[in-house]
Amino acid sequence: MEAPSVSDRLLARKANRYFERLGPRAQVALCQLPLTLVVAALVLAAPSFWPGLLDSPGFVAGLVLHAVLFLSCFLVPWERLRPSACLVIPALDLLAIWLSRNGAGQTLPGLAVLAIFPVIWLSASGMAARTSLILSFVGPLLITLPTLLGTLPEATASDVTSVLLLPLTMLAVSFSIRFASVNVRLQQRRLEKKDAELRELLRESRDRERLLQTILDTTDVGIIAVDSGGQRLLTNNRQMLFQQAAAAGCLSSESEEAQQPLFSQDRQTPLPLEKRPIHRAVEGESYGDYLVWFGEGAEQRAISTSARPMTDDAGEFRGAVIVYNDVTGLVEALSAREQLVANVSHEFRTPLNSILGSLDLVLEESQGMPPLALQRLGVAQRNAERLLDLVSDVLVSASAVLSLSPRQSDLAGLIENSVGSARVQADQANISLVADVQSPLWAHADPLRIAQVLDNLVSNAIKYSPGGGVVTVRAHGADDWVYLQVEDTGMGISDDDSRRIFSRFFRAGAARRAAIPGAGLGLSITKSIVERHGGAISCVSRPGSGSTFTVKLPAVPELATALT
Ligand code: ADP
Secondary structure, three states: OOOOOHHHHHHHHHHHHHHHOHHHHHHHHHHHHHHHHHHHHHHHHHHOOOOOOHOOHHHHHHHHHHHHHHHHHHOOOHOOOOOOHHHHHHHHHHHHHHHHHHHHHOHHHHHHHHHHHHHHHHHHHOHHHHHHHHHHHHHHHHHHHHHHHHHHOOOOHHHHHHHHHHHHHHHHHHHHHHHHHHHHHHHHHHHHHHHHHHHHHHHHHHHHHHHHHHHHOOOOEEEEEOOOOOOOOEEEEHHHHHHHOOOOOOOOOOOOOOHOEEEEEOOOEOOOHHHHHHHHHHHOOOEEEEEEEEEOOOEEEEEEEEOOOOOOOOOOOEEEEEEEEHHHHHHHHHHHHHHHHHHHHHHHHHHHHHHEEEEEEHHOOOOOOOOOHHHHHHHHHHHHHHHHHHHHHHHHHHHOOOOOOOEEEEEHHHHHHHHEEEEHHHHHHHEEEEEOOHHHOOEEEEEHHHHHHHHHHHHHHOOOOOOEEEEEEEEEEEEEEEEEEEEEOOOOHHHHHOOOOOOOOOHHHHHHHOOOOOOHHHHHHHHHHHOOOEEEEEEEEEEOOEEEEEEEOOHHHHHHHHHH
């Protein structure tokens, strides 16, 4: 069977709702009304069409019972009785029809058909199926039976058929109504189930929304969600408060990103539109820890931003979520620490230079000095030099901005110098130092800084090959880059350690166990020098077999500027 359309269902629901809103008396009266109206019409028509009808006592008794039943619909307190109590009305209707039909005799034999009204009521009432079927058959049968009894004993097959036709028809009607109402009830149950499921879904989604909102409002990072066109979908409380405070009330919390006071690393240059966090996110970029400065003057805050794109089921870009984390305290603490380290290191250099100068003078005029005193002065000089190197490293490492003057430089010459200076250290460590470089090899680099990189990598290669071995320095050019490699056959670095060797003050476990001196600063300085050139550094190593450090540097200025 075809399911009712949505508008049909809505209409049926509306009618149900009106019916339920009526009181029980009006409901019963409404069920009885159609029959009462037909009977009233008959009464009105009787004088004109069937003049003797109103003289029949049986017919009049039937009318009186009809009238009584209609009145009792209003007078009986149905609301206080069981709901099924009102079914007495259709049952008695059958009696009233019996009286009218048999009172009217042959004048109006068709009156029996009025039984259809109580039969429909009984069948649709929800009373026990068997009872309603029996009543629907027996009631009409009793109404038509007197006609048959009147024809006895000469009753023909046609008489029997015409008497049985009505009860059988009523039985069929009752069946149809039962089936239809069962079907309606099943559909209703299905609808109610769906309705309950929808309500449950709605409740769950409201709960989820509340949970999400609470999380958004309790988290101490600002969150903004935008659609693919950059329109705000959501701004959490933290972000609204922050924007209002940082913009010192001159902008609304929902103001366009282009109007916001966002500045780059130097805290003064306004951030160009294409570098602004929301703009980058809307372009589909995914980034993390992107530091920008928000606001001006004393209210200026350092904000670390991160963004992730949102995609739909088909993988289409639908917008992005941008997270703002106020890291002003952290940035200020870091810069204070770096300032302190820089100041302290600087203060160390002056007395150290003076110690070294005095030692030089003493050693120059060392003739006649006892050999032991000379040896001890030599130890003092070496350690003072090491201390000076260390202080220089700490200074470079602490300075936020590494000064760089890149120009066309011959890398082959720099390698030659570096290998030459390391030769003594290599000989002492029983290491053969090999250079394999095509000359000249041009790179766009600061020669002083790259010499520092080379010295660091070569001296590390020698230092971390305690059992002797081979250290090879190679370099070659490819496309617009030059590649520089320092390979050793030394102690190597474990996988875990090799991930951290470029961090400041990190020293691998093997180096510490072997008590090889060092401060863990050389590689971090090396890395920042290389990256400031627009290049990269990597390390491949196997514990016990040696390590290879590869530095990639730009050969042409265009690459260097593109990447720095
Ligand atoms: P330092 O050598 O002063 O400790 P670096 O920053 O130069 O500091 O190196 C960091 C760490 O990386 C070293 O302590 C060492 O454990 C490891 N390392 C660096 N170069 C090598 C190498 N060629 N072979 C093995 N380990 C190395």
